[in-house]
Amino acid sequence: MARTGRVRVDYRGLSVGEYPAACYRQARQLFVIDEDLAPLMIYAAGLTGRNPETLKELPAEHRLLEGRAVAVTVTKRRRGKANSRTTVHWSVDGDPTRQLRTSGSFYLLMHRMMARSRAFSGTTSVWSIWAGNGRGGVRHASTGGHTGPFDAELARKLHLGRWARRHGLVDDNGAPLQMMLTRIKKTVEARTAKQVGGHLPSARLTNTADTSFAYYLRGDPFVREWAADVLTEAITEAEGNARAVVARLGGADVDAVPDRVRTQAAAGELDTLASACVDIEHGPDGGRCEESFLTCFRCPNALVMERHLPALLALAEALREDLQQRDAEQWTARHEVIWQILTGDILPHFSPAQRAAAQQTRPVLRLDLLDGPKELP
Structure with a gap:
């Protein structure tokens, strides 16, 4: 034979x-x-x-x-x-x-x-x-x-x-297993995706990452459950990171702020108008600070956290309204530096979701407060 x-x-x-x-x-x-x-x-x-x-x-x-x-x-x-x-x-x-x-x-x-x-x-x-x-x-x-x-x-x-x-193979419900080679391929794709932590470029075996997800991973109930957990963890982590936004103005190092001072700032104990002051006893000109709030936006003692976002948005709105009522050159001379710092250096630290939430509690700020407290007649 x-x-x-x-x-x-x-x-x-x-x-x-x-x-x-x-x-x-x-x-x-x-x-x-x-x-x-x-x-x-x-x-x-x-x-x-x-x-x-x-x-x-x-x-x-x-x-x-x-x-x-x-x-x-x-x-x-x-x-x-x-x-x-x-x-x-x-x-x-x-x-x-x-x-x-x-x-x-x-x-x-x-x-x-x-x-x-x-x-x-x-x-x-x-x-x-x-x-x-x-x-x-x-x-x-x-x-x-x-x-x-x-x-x-x-x-x-x-x-x-x-x-x-x-071979007596049954499914999760005890019924005879419907053996399909395409189902086995999906199982392999799902198993590999889990092994590499969901990184599709690494998980793909025979297709592009888009094809692997669209045809083999998206409809898999185990992948959906696993991916939902991963996504939830990622969103929670991203939200935590976003809420931990801390910006120190004037080019100072935010990591140099002591934990005790940062805790006080987070509790609102060091608030000025739209930021916190980490060292009011040592102002820009030496000694206890007596400058206007305008100076805060250029001062290395200024610390901005998410809790200041409603006031910062209110300040931006007040500056826009003031531009409509004031001569452009006068407005530029008075507010251009603050506007650039506010819109270019501070607000971009915060996500659209954070800004949308802060809009709900936005206070009303009068621009004359930027000049500091006034003596009563």
Whole structure:
């Protein structure tokens, strides 16, 4: 049988109905048969993460790279586009007892398993089986029943459901598992995405990050639940970072503010008009500060936090209104520096969401307050 490729069975004592099963039992001692395709394809999909069409078109031709990797040119079928061919490099485990651990070792194992059949079928595919009984016996008579199972059509039935039932596989509800190779690919994509923390450029195996998400990850319930947790954590962290916005004016280092002073500022104990003063005893001109609030926006003692945002927005609105009532040159001479610092250096620290929230509690500020307290007559 190994020499000719033709299966010989001693039918004595067998009924006619038992002939096919006897042939398959005899054949599978040397060759891969139809029934073997299901577990091989399932394992190949789970190990490589490739789609069924690409796996069915795996070629027999390959290059072994220093015994560490195997280079295989695979075909990727695209919807509405020309098919593309690319060379993949699958790692090979040097330990022969670990042939099921890496994609390269498994490919080489399949290559050896079907090499004898390929010699008779003449296929260029890595897949070659003996299918001599029934319809295959007539169609492949010239090759002794050997054929490339996916040469004529990729839609060859693999009977995955039958294989799953034989192994008692059930879904989460206890019903018979609907085994699908595309579902296995989605599982691989989801598992890989979780392993790399959701970083899609790193997670993608065979597609772009956009395609991996749109076709394999977005609809997966486990990925949705996992991604929701990740997103919630990210939003919470981003919100915390945003609320921790602290800006020190006048070019001073915000990290140099002592924790005790920052705590006082956060509690409102050091507030001036629209900021906090971290050292009122040492003003710009020396000694206790007696300058107007205009000076705060250029003073290194000024500290701006989120709690000052409503007053800052109110100040910006007051400056805009003042521009409508005052000569432009006069307004520029008086308020241009403050306006530039306010709109260019301070407000950009805060997010649109923070600004929208601060608008709800915006106080009314009179610009004459910027000149400092007035003595009563």
